[in-house]
Amino acid sequence: MHPLYRxxxxxxxxxxxxxxxxxxxxxxxxxxxxSFATLLERIGQTPSALEADALSDAAEAxxxxxxxxxxxxxxxxxxxxxxxxPFDGYASAETTVSLSQDLELWGRRRAxxxxxxxxAGTAALQRDLAMVETAGRLAQTYADAEAAGxxxxxxxxxxxxxxxxxxxxLALVEKGREPVLRGIQAESEAAAARATLDEAQAERDAAFAxxxxxxxxxxxxxxxxxxxxxxxxxxxxxxxxxxxxVRVAEARRTAAERRIDVExxxxxxxxxxxVGLRRFEAEDATALTFxxxxxxxxxxxxxxxxDAARADxxxxxxxxxxxxxxxxxxxxxASARLGASASRVAASDAGVSAAEEAxxxxxxxxxxxxxxxxxxxxxxxxxxxxRNAAVDARLARVRAEIDLARLEGRAPxxxxx
Numbered sequence: 001m002h003p004l005y006r007x008x009x010x011x012x013x014x015x016x017x018x019x020x021x022x023x024x025x026x027x028x029x030x031x032x033x034x035s036f037a038t039l040l041e042r043i044g045q046t047p048s049a050l051e052a053d054a055l056s057d058a059a060e061a062x063x064x065x066x067x068x069x070x071x072x073x074x075x076x077x078x079x080x081x082x083x084x085x086p087f088d089g090y091a092s093a094e095t096t097v098s099l100s101q102d103l104e105l106w107g108r109r110r111a112x113x114x115x116x117x118x119x120a121g122t123a124a125l126q127r128d129l130a131m132v133e134t135a136g137r138l139a140q141t142y143a144d145a146e147a148a149g150x151x152x153x154x155x156x157x158x159x160x161x162x163x164x165x166x167x168x169x170l171a172l173v174e175k176g177r178e179p180v181l182r183g184i185q186a187e188s189e190a191a192a193a194r195a196t197l198d199e200a201q202a203e204r205d206a207a208f209a210x211x212x213x214x215x216x217x218x219x220x221x222x223x224x225x226x227x228x229x230x231x232x233x234x235x236x237x238x239x240x241x242x243x244x245x246v247r248v249a250e251a252r253r254t255a256a257e258r259r260i261d262v263e264x265x266x267x268x269x270x271x272x273x274x275v276g277l278r279r280f281e282a283e284d285a286t287a288l289t290f291x292x293x294x295x296x297x298x299x300x301x302x303x304x305x306x307d308a309a310r311a312d313x314x315x316x317x318x319x320x321x322x323x324x325x326x327x328x329x330x331x332x333x334a335s336a337r338l339g340a341s342a343s344r345v346a347a348s349d350a351g352v353s354a355a356e357e358a359x360x361x362x363x364x365x366x367x368x369x370x371x372x373x374x375x376x377x378x379x380x381x382x383x384x385x386x387r388n389a390a391v392d393a394r395l396a397r398v399r400a401e402i403d404l405a406r407l408e409g410r411a412p413x414x415x416x417x
Contacts, residue, residue: 032225033208036142039215040411043134046216052130059116059123066116069109072101075276091281096289098276106268111261118255125251128409129244135411136402139228141207141214143398146224148200148207150391155193155200158384161359162186162193165376168367189377229394231413243331244409249323253316260309267302269294327407334404341397348390355379355386 033039043049074097081093166186212220276289362379365371398412405412 031219031221032223033142033145033211033215033217033221035226036139036228036231036413037226039138039142040135040414042216043131043138043411046134046138046214048130048134049127052127056120056123056127059120063113063116063120066113067109069104070102072099074099093281094278095281096276096278098274098289100272100274100293103271103273105271106265107261108265108268108270111258111265115255115258115262118251118258122248122251122255125244125248129248132244132406132409132411136406138214139398139402139412141211142224143228143395145204145207145211145221146227146229147391147395148204149224150229151388152197152200152204154384154387154391155197157387158380159190159193159197161380161383162190165363165366165380166190168363185377228413229391229398243323243327243407245407246320246323246327247409249316249320253313253320256309256313256316260306260313263302263305263309267297267306269297331404331407334400334407338397338400338404341393341400344393345390345397348386348393351386352383352390355383359383 044053077096077098079094079096080087081090081095082088086092166189169186208221211217271292271294274289274291274293278287278289280286359379359382362371362376366376402412405414
């Protein structure tokens with residue numbers, strides 16, 4: 001065979017070997033991320049958790065404010081002073097100092113406290129829900145980073161396999177057992193493997209950057225020391241009442257019901273009592289004054305606010321019914337997905353073992369000249385796909401565990417070592 005037609009395969013393998021050398025020349029240092037359990041202990045420092053805590057504290061403060069009685073009113077009034085005739089100057093003046101107080105009759109204060117307490121209970125449950133959702137986001141980010149790291153390693157191994165196969169193809173071309181086209185194809189496969197590796201490394205770096213930000217780590221992480229993809233699911237909580245979304249919906253319905261009581265009582269007259277002391281300058285005498293005042297409900301009986309509160313309650317009751325239906329359906333679906341994902345992991349692991357054996361036999365057959373390069377390429381692609389499918393299966397199991405944990409009101413993998 002003419003030497004000029006042998007150079008492309010040589011250059012192909014040379015380029016692939018150079019690419020492999022660059023790929024394998026990764027930094028010798030790595031900053032491992034803390035384990036997911038360790039990060040879970042710091043979840044109270046995340047912005048979402050701090051926001052939920054602040055909102056809960058605000059609701060508790062409003063309960064304290066609701067328990068406070070209204071301030072009394074002090075008034076000073078002067079009559080028959082600085083006029084004309086007998087009322088000239090201040091000699092005939094009548095000066096009254098009085099103190100008035102809203103009596104808060106009809107259970108007004110009790111209703112106000114009840115509504116504020118119900119709102120505080122809702123805020124506390126929303127805080128718990130926010131903690132669960134934050135834990136789920138952290139678990140998803142952690143698993144995504146680990147999966148991206150594994151895919152980068154698999155892409156690096158894929159490049160090594162492509163280079164090794166190209167070297168074997170070159171040897172057969174040199175011996176005249178394969179056409180030059182096989183060398184060109186090997187160069188194309190090596191270039192594609194290199195591009196796949198570059199993409200996987202970029203995804204890995206981005207995933208680790210997201211993990212560093214979400215976990216609020218002071219130093220960028222570049223590796224996962226404790227696997228989350230290989231962990232078993234957390235314990236199943238059988239009671240439906242633990243579903244945070246249902247509990248929040250129940251608390252919101254209770255708060256809406258309490259607001260109806262507040263609006264009903266607001267329709268009743270607001271009674272104010274007063275007592276005072278009046279000074280008569282002309283007689284040089286004093287006397288007590290006292291009285292009661294209340295508005296006449298002729299025009300405003302708060303009907304609009306009462307109807308609005310009742311409508312809000314109906315809406316909250318409908319949301320609660322929907323939340324219960326969704327909880328039953330979502331829980332069944334999440335449990336099914338978790339069980340299916342466990343089977344998928346086992347099946348994908350078996351597929352990897354079979355694909356590795358198939359590639360090994362294909363490589364032996366190719367080196368011996370018993371099978372074509374196309375079959376070797378097919379078995380190598382099947383091996384790469386099987387290994388990536390195993391990573392995808394474990395990632396799907398983590399997502400199923402996150403969904404089920406959210407419905408059960410716990411952190412994903414809680415209680416696992």
